[in-house]
Amino acid sequence: MPDRSGATIVVPGSSANLGPGFDVLAMALDRHVRVALGGDEHELSDKHPARVAFQAAGGRGVFSFESTIPSGRGLGFSGASIVAGTIIGLISREGVEPIDVNSFIEESRDEILERAATIEGHADNVAASLHGGVVGVADRTVVNIPVGFDARLVVWVPTSSTSTSKSRGALADTVSRQDAVFNMSRVVMLTQGLRIGDRRLLAIGGQDRLHQDRRFDAEPRSRMMCDALARNGAIVSWLSGSGPSVAALTTGEEAEGLVRRMRSIMDEQGGQMLNVAIDVAGARQAT
Numbered sequence: 001m002p003d004r005s006g007a008t009i010v011v012p013g014s015s016a017n018l019g020p021g022f023d024v025l026a027m028a029l030d031r032h033v034r035v036a037l038g039g040d041e042h043e044l045s046d047k048h049p050a051r052v053a054f055q056a057a058g059g060r061g062v063f064s065f066e067s068t069i070p071s072g073r074g075l076g077f078s079g080a081s082i083v084a085g086t087i088i089g090l091i092s093r094e095g096v097e098p099i100d101v102n103s104f105i106e107e108s109r110d111e112i113l114e115r116a117a118t119i120e121g122h123a124d125n126v127a128a129s130l131h132g133g134v135v136g137v138a139d140r141t142v143v144n145i146p147v148g149f150d151a152r153l154v155v156w157v158p159t160s161s162t163s164t165s166k167s168r169g170a171l172a173d174t175v176s177r178q179d180a181v182f183n184m185s186r187v188v189m190l191t192q193g194l195r196i197g198d199r200r201l202l203a204i205g206g207q208d209r210l211h212q213d214r215r216f217d218a219e220p221r222s223r224m225m226c227d228a229l230a231r232n233g234a235i236v237s238w239l240s241g242s243g244p245s246v247a248a249l250t251t252g253e254e255a256e257g258l259v260r261r262m263r264s265i266m267d268e269q270g271g272q273m274l275n276v277a278i279d280v281a282g283a284r285q286a287t
Contacts, residue, residue: 007091007098008036008286011084012279013069014076014128015247019206019238020186025136026128028279034066035084037092049078050085053119057089072161074241079125082116083283101285132282149197152255154248156225158271162243170214179209199235206236219244221269232261
């Protein structure tokens with residue numbers, strides 16, 4: 001029988017890697033998947049990440065699925081779907097009432113993260129979707145990184161998509177000591193820059209030698225848009241997840257101006273430019 005509990009959750013997407021923070025840093029975005037137990041089931045294939053996660057968590061019955069996150073663009077669609085499917089599956093299995101959903105998510109975060117990261121293959125993006133805000137991840141340990149200013153993201157989302165597995169497969173298996181030290185130092189600068197809102201530290205902290213260049217080689221438009229966002233006033237810009245989308249950090253006051261300055265370039269390259277807030281709440285019962 002379908003589950004009639006009426007539990008409905010929303011889970012934010014994410015921008016992962018954040019320049020040097022490959023598989024370590026991620027930021028939750030104000031774009032969401034919405035999953036509800038019962039009702040009319042959305043037609044999802046057996047390979048859809050939400051369905052895979054729902055079944056793996058022991059969910060029973062039907063659930064509906066909606067998304068405002070474009071898939072295959074590096075904005076955390078699969079990670080958010082997996083987190084949502086995991087949570088709603090556990091809620092179904094345990095018979096959690098809607099009024100108790102938020103407390104259940106809080107109490108079950110370790111299990112949710114473990115299950116979601118196992119399916120996704122890495123923890124940074126699912127951790128951001130689960131916890132909200134900006135997170136750093138070491139194995140399955142998550143820390144929230146404070147953002148000490150009015151941060152906004154301007155995101156270029158092209159019409160093309162990228163296969164995450166193919167993109168990751170293009171990366172080198174080993175890196176030099178110099179490149180490892182370079183990226184570690186940039187992660188320190190980036191996290192401190194986020195904490196105190198220091199534009200110079202953020203700009204330095206966005207540099208990377210581990211993954212972006214190889215991915216940009218396969219997506220030259222993404223490299224061009226990343227450079228263009230920086231030239232037009234972004235504090236720092238990076239390839240979002242495995243791409244091809246590009247995210248740029250700015251302020252609430254400066255975001256619309258950056259979008260306007262990028263409009264002619266976007267018109268030439270196609271796609272859309274989003275002005276997106278950081279979702280600080282993470283996975284939660286829908287209101």
